[in-house]
Amino acid sequence: MKRFTHVAFLLFIILSAISCDKSAIDGEWDDNIHLSEKNITISAEANKVLITTKGTSWWIAGILLYDDSDYDISDTDTTQEDFLIETEDFSIERKNTKEIHVSMTQNNTGSERTLTVSLQAGNYFDGFQVHQSAN
Template identity: 30%
Template sequence: MIETTKNTIFAIGTLLLLFSCSNNDDNTKPAILGCNMPNIIDLSENEVQFKSEGDSVTITTGSQNWSLSEIQLEGKPQYNLAKVDVIAPTFIVQDSVFTVERRDRNELYIKMSENKTDENRKLLITLQQGNCFDGIRVEQVKKS
């Protein structure tokens, strides 16, 4: 009798646990942990293709309150952002391969030098606003 009661309580507890967990209402896009407004930065573009000769793009944002979180080249962090005021209304991050410039609160300029390698180059720029993150993926084609 006691064993049956324990099993019943366990079964009810398991069912309550399973049904109390909810899934994201929008099944097309997974929820970002801690971010209740996934598109808060509102980038004009998330993916950009650059020519091998060198290229640039200006990305606009719908929000003004974002900051630069990280820059990766080929999947590796590329720049010590401690040297940059990443929340300032304007800043420039320069490297031998890329330039990332916040020209005003709603405009981010990205430039890459000529790709002289036999591989495509991938640059990822991550922006943050509160607990929300968004990114711009730049792929620069290899030399012809």
């Protein structure tokens, strides 16, 4: 009986050790957006930039300007293949599912402006920043 207990315990330890898979973390997704650029710097003049994606099932999770102005985008369905978000400082347009067109007005603030756009696709989060120089 003592030998059976030892064998059973040893078998339990071996099975426990081989059943653990530490190669993948729960909730960790691979990049399914594939942004062409994540950090863009533009001059203080009015500018446009084009960012492309390989993934098509992403949406905008949030937009910040100056790291403190969170824009309400609840009126725009950013899961659509084409949409337009316009403000007095910038516009973001999705075209043909895989193109993000960002326009920034001239920066007359005297300090750098940073537009941060957060994207999500399933449980994967990514984003890009457009840094506009001061005038």
